[in-house]
Every structure is written in structure tokens, then in C-alpha cells.
């Protein structure tokens with residue numbers, strides 16, 4: 001079956017995420033846009049994923065727990081997991097690899113934690129908007145060990161992307177899928193052979209605001225609508 005997805009969405013836990021990016025606002029907007037599955041991918045953290053999964057169950061949309069890691073090369077990658085336990089295991093590794101600094105909310109923005117009813121249950125004081133000590137290769141291998149999917153993010157962007165920062169996608173890694181934001185930019189990269197054509201290319205919104213969330217424009221084929229089936233494809 002063809003399912004419509006947006007696998008890169010930030011909540012207000014990301015300091016750059018809008019305050020309206022609460023679990024219920026996100027899942028209901030995604031539902032309204034006709035999506036079947038979304039992923040919650042905050043910067044270097046999964047702490048709002050469980051609340052979004054629960055809110056998604058109520059709204060009737062599948063939510064995949066994830067994270068957008070920033071590795072030591074300043075490269076962003078979307079990491080998706082089959083269950084919240086694996087996501088939290090990965091988060092612990094990432095937290096240990098971040099500089100032990102406090103966020104400066106007046107400069108970077110607040111990092112808000114919600115429950116599944118959109119009540120604020122805390123503030124993450126860790127400095128999340130920075131690079132982990134893990135390398136791109138290390139992060140990819142750790143995600144794979146946890147049976148997750150590792151997807152280089154917004155490869156068509158001129159910052160924080162594997163192509164811009166490293167110049168290439170390492171081909172010794174088990175990467176099947178890469179993410180882009182704009183088809184024209186991706187096409188230019190494919191035409192000039194900057195990126196090999198044999199990846200699966202998925203479009204994601206990288207939404208920091210509710211209106212950024214994709215319409216029914218990015219899809220994959222799965223046998224059944226489950227998190228595991230989606231991760232198997234990716």
C-alpha cells in the first residue's frame with residue numbers, strides 16, 4: 001500500500017521549533033493534511049516522542065520515534081527507531097556525547113517538554129543545538145545496531161548536510177535512503193553526479209512550524225502501516 005509520510009518534524013523541544021509545535025497540534029495538522037505516518041525528530045533528543053506517539057494514537061496517525069542528530073562534522077541525519085526504548089537508548093548515547101553545557105533560552109529558544117495532552121511537563125536545560133562528539137559513521141552504525149533507519153537529512157541544503165559538509169555520502173555505510181527538501185535542487189545534484197542515483201530519495205518538511213508539514217506529496221510502499229514496516233523499507 002502507498003502511504004504518505006513526513007519523516008522530519010520538530011516539536012517545541014527543538015529550540016528553533018515554534019511554540020505551537022505541541023504533540024496534539026502536530027498530529028492533528030498531519031492528519032488534516034492527509035498523512036498516514038510522521039516522525040518526530042528533534043535536535044539531539046527524543047524526549048517528546050512518547051507524548052507524540054500517544055497523541056497520534058488518539059488522532060489516528062502513526063508516529064515514529066526519532067531524532068535529528070548533529071554529528072561532529074556538523075552534519076544532520078534523521079534517526080528513526082522501531083520503539084521508544086530504542087530511541088531512548090540512542091538518546092542516552094547522544095546525551096553522553098554532547099558538550100555538557102546548558103541551553104541559553106534567550107539566545108537559542110526554549111526546549112519544552114510536553115505530555116500527550118499538551119501540558120508542559122518540563123524544560124530540557126541541556127544545550128541541544130550543537131554537535132555531538134559522535135562521527136557520522138559512528139552514529140550510523142549505532143542506529144543500525146538498534147535496528148533503526150539512518151537517513152542523511154536535507155542533502156540539498158547548503159549547511160548541516162552530508163554533501164555540503166563532507167562532499168559525498170560515505171558508501172561503506174548501510175544507508176539506503178536520503179532526504180531532500182526541494183526536488184529541483186535534488187535533480188541538479190543528481191544530474192551533476194554529486195549524488196548517486198541508487199538511493200531511495202524521500203522528501204521531508206523539516207517542519208519547525210505547523211504550516212510547514214507536508215501535504216500528501218512524499219510516499220513509500222509498505223505491506224501494512226506499521227513502524228517496523230516503514231523502517232524496513234528505509
Ligand SMILES: [Zn+2]
Pocket residue numbers: 068076153154160206
Ligand atoms: Zn537539520
Ligand SMILES: [Zn+2]
Pocket residue numbers: 008010068206207
Ligand atoms: Zn530538522
